[in-house]
Amino acid sequence: MRVAFLGLGIMGHAMAANLVKAGHEVTVWNRTPGKMVEGAGIAPNPAAAAQGAEVVWLCVSDTAAVEKILFGADGVEQSLTEGMIIADSSTISPSATVKFAEKLRSKGVSYVDAPMTGSKIGAANAALIFMVGGEVAVIERLNPLFEAMGKKIFRMGETGKGQATKLAMNLQIALIFEGFAEALTLATKLGVDPRQLVSLIEATMVRSGVVEYKAPFVLQRDFTPNFPLRLMHKDIRLTLEAAKEARVKLPALETVEEIYDLATEEGHRDLDYAATLTLLEKWAGIQVKGEAA
Amino acid sequence: MRVAFLGLGIMGHAMAANLVKAGHEVTVWNRTPGKMVEGAGIAPNPAAAAQGAEVVWLCVSDTAAVEKILFGADGVEQSLTEGMIIADSSTISPSATVKFAEKLRSKGVSYVDAPMTGSKIGAANAALIFMVGGEVAVIERLNPLFEAMGKKIFRMGETGKGQATKLAMNLQIALIFEGFAEALTLATKLGVDPRQLVSLIEATMVRSGVVEYKAPFVLQRDFTPNFPLRLMHKDIRLTLEAAKEARVKLPALETVEEIYDLATEEGHRDLDYAATLTLLEKWAGIQVKGEAA
Numbered sequence: 004m005r006v007a008f009l010g011l012g013i014m015g016h017a018m019a020a021n022l023v024k025a026g027h028e029v030t031v032w033n034r035t036p037g038k039m040v041e042g043a044g045i046a047p048n049p050a051a052a053a054q055g056a057e058v059v060w061l062c063v064s065d066t067a068a069v070e071k072i073l074f075g076a077d078g079v080e081q082s083l084t085e086g087m088i089i090a091d092s093s094t095i096s097p098s099a100t101v102k103f104a105e106k107l108r109s110k111g112v113s114y115v116d117a118p119m120t121g122s123k124i125g126a127a128n129a130a131l132i133f134m135v136g137g138e139v140a141v142i143e144r145l146n147p148l149f150e151a152m153g154k155k156i157f158r159m160g161e162t163g164k165g166q167a168t169k170l171a172m173n174l175q176i177a178l179i180f181e182g183f184a185e186a187l188t189l190a191t192k193l194g195v196d197p198r199q200l201v202s203l204i205e206a207t208m209v210r211s212g213v214v215e216y217k218a219p220f221v222l223q224r225d226f227t228p229n230f231p232l233r234l235m236h237k238d239i240r241l242t243l244e245a246a247k248e249a250r251v252k253l254p255a256l257e258t259v260e261e262i263y264d265l266a267t268e269e270g271h272r273d274l275d276y277a278a279t280l281t282l283l284e285k286w287a288g289i290q291v292k293g294e295a296a
Numbered sequence: 297m298r299v300a301f302l303g304l305g306i307m308g309h310a311m312a313a314n315l316v317k318a319g320h321e322v323t324v325w326n327r328t329p330g331k332m333v334e335g336a337g338i339a340p341n342p343a344a345a346a347q348g349a350e351v352v353w354l355c356v357s358d359t360a361a362v363e364k365i366l367f368g369a370d371g372v373e374q375s376l377t378e379g380m381i382i383a384d385s386s387t388i389s390p391s392a393t394v395k396f397a398e399k400l401r402s403k404g405v406s407y408v409d410a411p412m413t414g415s416k417i418g419a420a421n422a423a424l425i426f427m428v429g430g431e432v433a434v435i436e437r438l439n440p441l442f443e444a445m446g447k448k449i450f451r452m453g454e455t456g457k458g459q460a461t462k463l464a465m466n467l468q469i470a471l472i473f474e475g476f477a478e479a480l481t482l483a484t485k486l487g488v489d490p491r492q493l494v495s496l497i498e499a500t501m502v503r504s505g506v507v508e509y510k511a512p513f514v515l516q517r518d519f520t521p522n523f524p525l526r527l528m529h530k531d532i533r534l535t536l537e538a539a540k541e542a543r544v545k546l547p548a549l550e551t552v553e554e555i556y557d558l559a560t561e562e563g564h565r566d567l568d569y570a571a572t573l574t575l576l577e578k579w580a581g582i583q584v585k586g587e588a589a
Contacts, residue, residue, distance in 0.1 A: 097486055120500050132500055157496045159488050167486035171479035171493060175502045178478070178548065182471030185546045186464035189535070192542045193390055193460035195452050200464060203450045207413050207425055208505030209468045216501055242482070249485045251580040253478045255471065258551040287544040 004028070004147060007052035007059045009072055009079075010093070011038040014119075015062035017126035018092070018152045019043060022060075025151035030056065034063075048077035058088045058148065065237065066095040073103060085111035088141055090148075092133070094118045094173070094238055097166040097245055100136070104162040113141040114162050118169035119153065122229065130154045134172070136165035170242040174256055177239055177276070179213040181259050184280040187221070192287050198222060217277050224291060226271075226278040235276035236263040297321070297440060300345035300352045302365055302372075303386070304331040307412075308355035310419035311385070311445045312336060315353075318444035323349065327356075341370035351381045351441060358530065359388040366396060378404035381434055383441075385426070387411045387466070387531055390459040390538055393429070397455040406434040407455050411462035412446065415522065423447045427465070429458035463535040467549055470532055470569070472506040474552050477573040480514070485580050491515060510570050517584060519564075519571040528569040529556040 004027050008019040011033040019040045022029050029043040032052040039045055046052035049072045053059045059079050061069055069091060073079050079089065089112060091100065097116075104114035115137035125131045131153035135142055142158060149156050159168045183204075190200050201218045204210055220226070239260050246253050262279050271278040284291065297320050301312040304326040312333045315322050322336040325345040332338055339345035342365045346352045352372050354362055362384060366372050372382065382405060384393065390409075397407035408430035418424045424446035428435055435442075435451060442449050452461045476497075483493050494511045497503055513519070532553050539546050555572050564571040577584065 120502075132496070134496060155499060157492060157499070159492055159496075161487075164486070164488050167483055167488050168493060168496065171483040171486075171488070172496070172500065172502050174482065175472075175475040175479045175497070178475030179468075179472050179502070179504065181548045182468040182475075185471070185549055186468045189467065189539055189542070189544050189546060190460055190464040192544045193457070193538070194454075195457050195460050195464070199450060199452055200461060203425070203427060203452075203461065203465070204468070206448060206450070207465065208509055209413075209465050209472070211472060211504035211506075212501030213504075245486070246482055249482070249580070251482050251485045252576065253482060254551050254555060255474045255548050256478055258547050262547060283545065287542070 005055060005057045006030070006148065007032070007046070007056040008040075008043070009049055009052060009059065009061045010034075010063040011040065012062065012064070013123045014092070014126045016040060017123065018060075018062060018131075021129045021152045022148060025147070027148065027151065034068075049079045050077045050081035053079045053082035056082075056087065058090060058145065060090045060092065060148070062092040064093065066099045066241075069093055069095050069103065070099070074106070083107070083110050083112050087112045088115060088145060089113070090115045090117050090145060092117050092119055094169050094241070095166060096241060097163045097170070098248055100166050101163040113138065115141055115145060116162055116165035117149075118165055120172060121153070126152070132157065134159050134165045134168040136160055136162045136167075167245070170238065170245055173235070173238045174242050174253065176213055177235060177259050178255055179211050180217060180277065181262070181279070183214050183217070184283055187280065188283040188287050188289065191284070191289055220275070221277055221280060224294065226274040226281070228273060228275045230276055231272070232263065232266055232274055232276040232278055233272040236267060236272070239263055298348060298350045299323070299441065300325070300339070300349040301333075301336070302342055302345060302352065302354045303327075303356035304333065305355065305357070306416045307385070307419045309333060310416065311353075311355060311424075314422045314445045315441060318440070320441065320444065327361075342372045343370045343374035346372045346375035349375075349380065351383060351438065353383045353385065353441070355385040357386065359392045359534075362386055362388050362396065363392070367399070376400070376403050376405050381406045381408060381438060383408045383410050383438060385410050385412055387462050387534070388459060389534060390456045390463070391541055393459050394456040406431065408434055408438060409455055409458035410442075411458055413465060414446070419445070425450065427452050427458045427461040429453055429455045429460075460538070463531065463538055466528070466531045467535050467546070469506055470528060470552050471548055472504050473510060473570065474555070474572070476507050476510070477576055480573065481576040481580050481582065484577070484582055513568070514570055514573060517587065519567040519574070521566060521568045523569055524565070525556065525559055525567055525569040525571055526565040529560060529565070532556055
């Protein structure tokens, strides 16, 4: 298929490369120039990239970026053609997604929200899992592209439900990790060996994919960013905004947001979100060997 | 071994029965009379049960109950002999555990805290996992009993560390479930099918032993107690008390305690702790088909 791929961050770059590898005709664009994907054309702006494309795929940072790329100066809107599909793998507002889709529908363009999970390794290995919102027939037309980039898609409902699901998923990641961090802090302060606690967790129903993935880094005190704190913070805020719009109360997530606010004040925004643990440790007066107080 | 088993709740009863099955000489006692275990003797009070026992095993409701059984009228204290081991599988205060152990040490009695995980099915099938605090040599002497009741023991350190670990484990269960409940509420309000959300969770790193176990009940709206809300509430309070003593801040758990307070006010204390979900749904104005508003 002829695909315009907009946004060449860590995830987007790997996804676009996998589309090229699968034989699709890809043109890329990135806000910051200088990025490219081998075998893909490069366009100077979103409108140029979308010119003649059957599918425009977005993977950018937030709601405002998606809006600008679609409807701003030199935006995709300039190059819309009837039957075109716009797919968005960014994590953005579900309600804004519905508005964008409505605006485009009047021009005969379909909109699919397709945020994903699987980290940069999943993106590189075409092993992403997509949470998709949109019409069944439209999603089916995208199947060759999904297959080139991921291992599984879950259709969550009409347009917007993919984003709603993504927020519900990240909310859980944030709370599972917070539970692990609070447990580790309490147990450590009470004299329990963190390694032994992790072994126990993995042998019981307390086990989780999140702790399985994060615990080795935490035990090695390695907070280099895999999923940076500032991005999880952004997703938490987005989730609380969506919850407020929908009149849903999320008490534990609200509390976790405060911890991310404080972690940001402490200068941890570019570390992994696991660095929220260090705040709890600081409050508890835990001094980790070899780390500054 | 000659064992006094004190406390025949759902867990204790199954554990004592497994000790009998493994050939141990068991005498039981329960606060409320009338309970018995086939093949075990019955004693009228803790002192009588402990008479001549090598090991006294407790499995009761809270710190006060353990204290009363050990040191109250007709308590185990009356029947202490040098070399006796007291093992406690209740979930109680780590600091009180240390105090009890110190009091008993002067009389030549060893104390092991051995709370467990594995639910009533694990207790019935001798598949419990014990988190144990105590001296290595003492724990080794208890191995035949652990083997009769459980599938694995994790030594977490000296006396008190088993309880510290248990609190850290239940804290995580409470927060993982709260994350699931908040996610489910938000996703449902935004129009996502709860069953599809659960399928997605199970396919990603958001998966957990807690959701794997609880989701089928939640999807069927079955809140009959497996782990009653009032017991999880008790454990959360115990954890926050232990955290306060140790000067540890647990912000998300504090928030979750408020939800349990409110769920108790709503009359849900004897339902499963999963019924905390219904509060979030009520606040969000979600009306579940077939349930009263």
